Amino acid sequence: MKKRVLAMVLGLTMLVSIFAVGCTKDEAKADFKAGFVYIGPTNDNGWTTAHDVARLELEKQLGIETAYVELVAEDEAAVKDAVTNLIDVGCNIIFTTSFGYMEPTVALAAEYPDLYFLHCSGYMMSENLGTYFGRIYEPRFLSGIVAGMKTTSNEIGYVAAMNIPEVVRGINAFTLGVKMVNPDATVNVRWTNTWIDPAKAKEAAEALLAEGCDVITQHQDSPGPLIAAEEKGAFAIGYDYPLTDVAPGSYMTAPVFNWSVYYVDIVKQIMDGKFVSASYWEGLNSGVVALAPMTDLVPAEAKTLVNEYEAKIKDGSFFVFEGEIKDNTGAVKVPAGTKMTDGEMLSMDWFVEGVKSN
Amino acid sequence: MFRIAKRGETNNRQALMFRLLGIFGALLVTSVIVMFMDHNPFDVLFSMVKGAFASKIRIENTIVKAVPLAITAIGISIAFRMKFWNIGGEGQIMMGAAAATYVALNYSSLPRIILLPLMFVTAFIFGGIWAVVPALFKVRFGTNETLFTLMMNYIALKLVGYFQYTAWKDPNGMGFPVIAKFEQSGYLPEVFGIHIGWIIAILIAVFIYLLVHHTKRGYEINVVGGSENTARYAGMKVGKIVVLSMLLSGGICGIAGFVQVSGVSHTLNVNTSGGVGFTAIIIAWLSKLNEGTIILVSILFAGMVQGGNYIQTAFQIPASVAQILQGIILLFVLGSEFFVQYKVFYNKKEVKKA
Numbered sequence: 001m002k003k004r005v006l007a008m009v010l011g012l013t014m015l016v017s018i019f020a021v022g023c024t025k026d027e028a029k030a031d032f033k034a035g036f037v038y039i040g041p042t043n044d045n046g047w048t049t050a051h052d053v054a055r056l057e058l059e060k061q062l063g064i065e066t067a068y069v070e071l072v073a074e075d076e077a078a079v080k081d082a083v084t085n086l087i088d089v090g091c092n093i094i095f096t097t098s099f100g101y102m103e104p105t106v107a108l109a110a111e112y113p114d115l116y117f118l119h120c121s122g123y124m125m126s127e128n129l130g131t132y133f134g135r136i137y138e139p140r141f142l143s144g145i146v147a148g149m150k151t152t153s154n155e156i157g158y159v160a161a162m163n164i165p166e167v168v169r170g171i172n173a174f175t176l177g178v179k180m181v182n183p184d185a186t187v188n189v190r191w192t193n194t195w196i197d198p199a200k201a202k203e204a205a206e207a208l209l210a211e212g213c214d215v216i217t218q219h220q221d222s223p224g225p226l227i228a229a230e231e232k233g234a235f236a237i238g239y240d241y242p243l244t245d246v247a248p249g250s251y252m253t254a255p256v257f258n259w260s261v262y263y264v265d266i267v268k269q270i271m272d273g274k275f276v277s278a279s280y281w282e283g284l285n286s287g288v289v290a291l292a293p294m295t296d297l298v299p300a301e302a303k304t305l306v307n308e309y310e311a312k313i314k315d316g317s318f319f320v321f322e323g324e325i326k327d328n329t330g331a332v333k334v335p336a337g338t339k340m341t342d343g344e345m346l347s348m349d350w351f352v353e354g355v356k357s358n
Numbered sequence: 359m360f361r362i363a364k365r366g367e368t369n370n371r372q373a374l375m376f377r378l379l380g381i382f383g384a385l386l387v388t389s390v391i392v393m394f395m396d397h398n399p400f401d402v403l404f405s406m407v408k409g410a411f412a413s414k415i416r417i418e419n420t421i422v423k424a425v426p427l428a429i430t431a432i433g434i435s436i437a438f439r440m441k442f443w444n445i446g447g448e449g450q451i452m453m454g455a456a457a458a459t460y461v462a463l464n465y466s467s468l469p470r471i472i473l474l475p476l477m478f479v480t481a482f483i484f485g486g487i488w489a490v491v492p493a494l495f496k497v498r499f500g501t502n503e504t505l506f507t508l509m510m511n512y513i514a515l516k517l518v519g520y521f522q523y524t525a526w527k528d529p530n531g532m533g534f535p536v537i538a539k540f541e542q543s544g545y546l547p548e549v550f551g552i553h554i555g556w557i558i559a560i561l562i563a564v565f566i567y568l569l570v571h572h573t574k575r576g577y578e579i580n581v582v583g584g585s586e587n588t589a590r591y592a593g594m595k596v597g598k599i600v601v602l603s604m605l606l607s608g609g610i611c612g613i614a615g616f617v618q619v620s621g622v623s624h625t626l627n628v629n630t631s632g633g634v635g636f637t638a639i640i641i642a643w644l645s646k647l648n649e650g651t652i653i654l655v656s657i658l659f660a661g662m663v664q665g666g667n668y669i670q671t672a673f674q675i676p677a678s679v680a681q682i683l684q685g686i687i688l689l690f691v692l693g694s695e696f697f698v699q700y701k702v703f704y705n706k707k708e709v710k711k712a
Contacts, residue, residue: 041677069670071677073629074536077622081419081664085671088415103539107624123532164533193523193535349533 032271034058034263035091036068037082039098040196040221046240047195047221051097051120053241054259061264062271067091074100076107083108092116093270095263098195099166105129116270121166123346125277132262133166135283137173137345138313139255139291141320142306143237144177146252146294147185147215149302150235154185157208159218159225161195165348167219170255172352173320174217179354181305188213189357196221202228209234226251235297242292253294261288281342285314321345326353361705365698373698380694384687391683395675402669406683409668410661416668418552422622424660425555426451426614428653430638432559432566433610435647436603437489439570440583442496444604446489446507447611448635449514453488454481454612455619456518459537459626462544462619463526470543477544477616485612486605488514493604497597511635519628526626539625546621553621562610563649570649579603611635640688644695662687 036055040048048070055066067089069082079101083094093116096105102122109117109129117129125131147156156178160167175187188211190204201224205216209232217237218225223246229236230247238254262280269275282288291310294303312318321344323334328351334340340348351357389399410420430447437444458477465473492506521537528538546553570576578599581589589596614634619626641659645651666680 035671067671067674069667069677073627073632075627075629076539076624077422077618078629078632080622081422081667082671084415084419085667088413088668089671099534100536103536103625162534168533347532 032093032267033065033067033089033091034093034095034267035083035086035089036066037072037079037086037094037096037098037101038068038070039072039074039100041070042068044196044221045223045243045246046238048097050241050257051095051259054257054263057260058263058267061260062267064267064271065090072098072101074098076104079104080108087112087115093267094118096120099162099164116275118266123279125279127277130266130275130277130279132266132280134257134259134262134289135281136255136257136289137169137320138283139289140170140173141177141313142291142310143217143253143255144174144179145181145306145309146177146298146302147174147217147237148178148180148182149299149305150252150297151182151185151215153212153214154182155211155213156185156187157205157211157213157216157225158187158189159201159204159208159216159220160189160191161219162193163191165346168351169345169348170219171355171357172348175352175354176320176325179352181302185354187355189351189355191358192220198222198224201225205229206232223247238292244295250297251295252297254292256290256292258287258290261286283313284310327351328353328355328357360702362700362702365701376694376697380690383693384690387686387690388683391679391686395679397673397675402673402675405672406662406665406669408665409672410665414551416664419667420657420660420664421552421556422660423663424653424656425553425559425621426618426634427638427641427659428559428656429555429562429614429617430611430634431641431645431652431656432562432649433485433607433614434635434638435642435645435649435652436566436570436579436610437607438583438642438647439579440600440603442493442600442604442607443504444489444507444607445504445639446492446510446608446635447614447638448631448633449507449511450485450488450608450611451615451618451631451635452511452514452518453615454485454609455615455626455630456514456521457481457484457612458616459521459526459540459619462540463538466541466543468543470545470547473543474546474620477620478613481612481616482609483612485615486609489604489608489611490601493601497600515628515631518626518630522627537625537627540620544620545624546617553617555617555621558613558617559653562613563653566610567649575599575602611638640692644691 038048038051042048042052059066067086072078072082086094095118097120099121102119102124105117105119106124109126113128119131121133122131158171160171171189178185178187188208190208192200192204194200201220201222205225205228208216209228215235216225216229218239223238223243226236226238226247229250234250235252236247236250237252240257242254242256244251309318319339321340323338324332324336325334327333333350392399392402409416411417430451434444434447457480461477461480488510492503492510495501495506496503523535526537528536546555578594582596582599586596618630623630641652641655645655662684666684669675670677670680
């Protein structure tokens with residue numbers, strides 16, 4: 001009997017000491033550690049890759065530790081699981097990088113008031129939850145110029161994800177660029193209802209190509225549409241991340257994110273104790289968004305025009321959503337001389353003239 | 359020729375040996391893979407265990423994952439006792455979750471004490487209906503229940519997709535295809551920091567244990583599973599027993615859906631069932647349909663998933679590799695169970711004939 005008790009006590013001590021060692025190890029962490037929640041795999045060659053490249057840049061520039069969880073569904077159970085695991089390994093700055101993480105992030109920010117939360121592309125904030133995004137509509141507009149001058153069939157294809165303002169704004173900015181240089185062109189939109197599904201994205205692009213489109217662009221996390229264009233000998237404009245090697249025969253350029261501009265900046269603020277919950281939304285001027293270098297497939301005159309308009313956007317002499325802008329039923333949405341406000345752009349739910357959405 | 363035969367008697371010593379061999383084999387193969395990833399296998403495998411159980415957050419995450427697995431496995435086990443192969447747990451979870459969501463969204467003004475039981479009951483009914491349909495077809499027309507229940511999964515999944523993207527889409531979601539989040543009244547309360555789904559799971563386990571082992575109904579289920587003809591000869595109404603038991607089986611799976619939406623996701627989406635209905639089949643089998651063992655195995659299973667998530671964050675091992683490790687461990691565990699029950703021998707005579 002005594003022996004058994006002794007064995008049990010010894011066994012328990014061992015177990016407790018194992019756990020104790022584990023705990024002290026975890027608590028001996030640096031002051032700040034940033035954790036990232038990703039919707040796709042880090043090698044999706046698009047949205048998530050752009051975030052992950054910036055994460056590594058953040059490590060390099062500020063010398064802090066980071067961690068990530070990939071392939072997290074847009075569901076509260078999944079997001080909570082990912083975030084608590086990040087907190088468990090010592091993360092105290094949490095970046096959640098998909099629109100559908102918004103409500104779960106709000107709940108988690110309330111549950112962990114001492115930690116910093118930053119949600120990409122949403123609009124809900126709290127004291128310890130800020131939002132961030134890039135004015136990607138600026139480079140989208142520039143890429144529209146490229147598409148409008150490249151097309152010969154005057155049919156351009158746009159593989160879009162969800163029918164939400166972020167995506168609608170991109171379609172509209174792109175179409176305004178197209179129409180400025182080519183009033184006869186139409187932008188045909190196909191919805192996939194998913195951010196990342198390479199096969200679905202490719203199929204949508206193939207359908208657009210079959211309908212006669214000769215230039216394809218996308219609001220998708222993966223380069224499926226680029227590959228479809230390459231296979232059909234058409235031309236393509238990517239998204240999120242510059243990719244010349246995936247479709248060398250069709251890739252022209254891409255509106256891209258350079259998230260490290262923001263990540264380094266906000267983490268520095270937090271480290272200096274200067275964090276204020278805010279909504280970060282910057283454009284070409286800040287460098288957080290850009291038009292990726294244009295390949296030789298882009299016509300020379302388009303290159304010149306893009307450079308001209310990029311300079312104009314940067315110095316404020318040109319604004320993408322300035323009237324007169326009509327919607328695709330012909331009604332004037334923005335009167336001549338008026339600029340849309342941030343609020344109007346963030347809730348955009350109508351298409352400009354020239355968009356054909358099924 | 360290799361031949362496979364069932365072992366006459368289970369020898370405890372042999373069983374233990376095969377299980378230890380299984381664990382050893384799993385450790386060996388996973389270690390090799392981890393070494394290829396340039397990590398120390400002892401570190402990673404030990405961390406997998408620590409990552410599942412060694413802190414409050416980790417234990418909570420493990421239990422939260424174990425709850426739907428345990429409830430669904432218990433639900434499925436009732437059908438399996440009758441040798442009715444219910445592969446439709448996934449769809450039954452979805453229908454239960456959808457029904458609970460409908461109630462939570464439309465009657466959110468009700469007090470929690472009324473709303474939650476209402477969600478519970480509707481989830482049970484709709485999960486049950488999804489299982490009763492294949493049961494009726496089997497009883498009336500002798501359809502194959504494995505295929506039928508499997509196909510019902512896809513119908514349920516597409517239906518939830520329709521709710522999420524069209525019918526129940528949140529009008530305040532700025533166009534994003536999500537169903538609105540529940541009001542607080544639709545949230546399961548928490549006990550010890552974890553939603554009370556774990557208490558529901560234990561209560562269901564006790565209830566089913568008593569039903570199966572200590573009531574006439576339970577006895578009938580077991581007899582039908584043993585031999586339908588015997589049951590018929592004894593004057594039992596086999597059809598009625600099958601249909602009612604499937605109502606219970608699917609209903610319990612539906613409750614797992616209710617627990618998921620009310621306890622963790624706080625809304626419904628196409629990811630709600632997340633493969634639980636399929637994993638639960640493995641758990642029910644590994645546990646030999648024993649309710650207590652199901653709870654234990656569910657916790658171990660959930661621990662493996664949570665440990666896998668932990669090593670992803672701690673070592674930045676890709677999600678796909680963590681899943682491969684889990685798959686290998688599972689393969690060896692299932693493999694050793696096979697050798698516990700069956701023996702494989704080499705028959706020379708057969709070869710000569712051929």
